[in-house]
Amino acid sequence: QSALTQPASVSGSPGQSITISCTGTSSDVGSYNLVSWYQQHPGKAPKLMIYEGSKRPSGVSNRFSGSKSGNTASLTISGLQAEDEADYYCCSYAGSSSWVFGGGTKLTVL
Amino acid sequence: QVQLVQSGAEVKKPGASVKVSCKASGYTFTSYGISWVRQAPGQGLEWMGWISAYNGNTNYAQKLQGRVTMTTDTSTSTAYMELRSLRSDDTAVYYCARVLMAPFDYWGQGTLVTVSS
Numbered sequence: 693q694s695a696l697t698q699p700a701s702v703s704g705s706p707g708q709s710i711t712i713s714c715t716g717t718s719s720d721v722g723s724y725n726l727v728s729w730y731q732q733h734p735g736k737a738p739k740l741m742i743y744e745g746s747k748r749p750s751g752v753s754n755r756f757s758g759s760k761s762g763n764t765a766s767l768t769i770s771g772l773q774a775e776d777e778a779d780y781y782c783c784s785y786a787g788s789s790s791w792v793f794g795g796g797t798k799l800t801v802l
Numbered sequence: 803q804v805q806l807v808q809s810g811a812e813v814k815k816p817g818a819s820v821k822v823s824c825k826a827s828g829y830t831f832t833s834y835g836i837s838w839v840r841q842a843p844g845q846g847l848e849w850m851g852w853i854s855a856y857n858g859n860t861n862y863a864q865k866l867q868g869r870v871t872m873t874t875d876t877s878t879s880t881a882y883m884e885l886r887s888l889r890s891d892d893t894a895v896y897y898c899a900r901v902l903m904a905p906f907d908y909w910g911q912g913t914l915v916t917v918s919s
Binding site for chain 2: 693695724726728730732737738739740743744749781783785788789790791792793794795796
């Protein structure tokens with residue numbers, strides 16, 4: 693299956709909000725409420741930030757939120773902080789024990 | 803606490819095979835699956851495949867079919883990923899991650915596999 697589509701980069705100033713989109717198809721994002729989002733700092737393993745579209749694991753700031761409409765999922769980060777600068781990846785379950793990732797979005801905090 | 807600890811970095815020649823291990827602790831190993839995800843230098847995450855630690859069922863990404871084998875050893879709570887016929891574009895950091903339907907909630911630290919003549 694093809695990778696989910698994310699913007700290559702987004703940027704924002706401290707305190708602002710940004711949204712990263714993740715577009716899939718009716719076979720993955722559109723079929724399952726199983727989109728997750730991961731934050732990855734350079735040289736580190738990915739960290740789960742959002743699961744099942746909009747749920748936050750324990751310990752993840754409530755500045756991170758997720759949503760989905762049709763074949764597109766979105767991650768919103770409010771009150772941007774310098775430490776939010778990282779790469780962000782969406783991932784969707786695609787059926788039959790398979791998953792597909794987005795290409796990744798580099799977030800720059802100006 | 804849940805931990806996934808992977809084996810160390812590997813350097814292999816083209817055409818060789820590599821086997822990466824992922825030792826789990828802090829949870830009931832057979833209650834979850836393990837997925838393998840790789841990341842080439844400067845590139846994004848690529849899902850490679852999944853194995854059920856309960857019954858050994860597997861599903862591999864189509865592009866790796868025939869070259870990859872995932873196994874588990876429930877006696878040691880360890881998952882393995884073997885990749886054969888290595889090419890230069892297999893150079894990547896390989897991660898294991900715990901999964902139950904979704905998401906990948908815990909990840910290993912990553913294992914760098916370098917393929918070079």
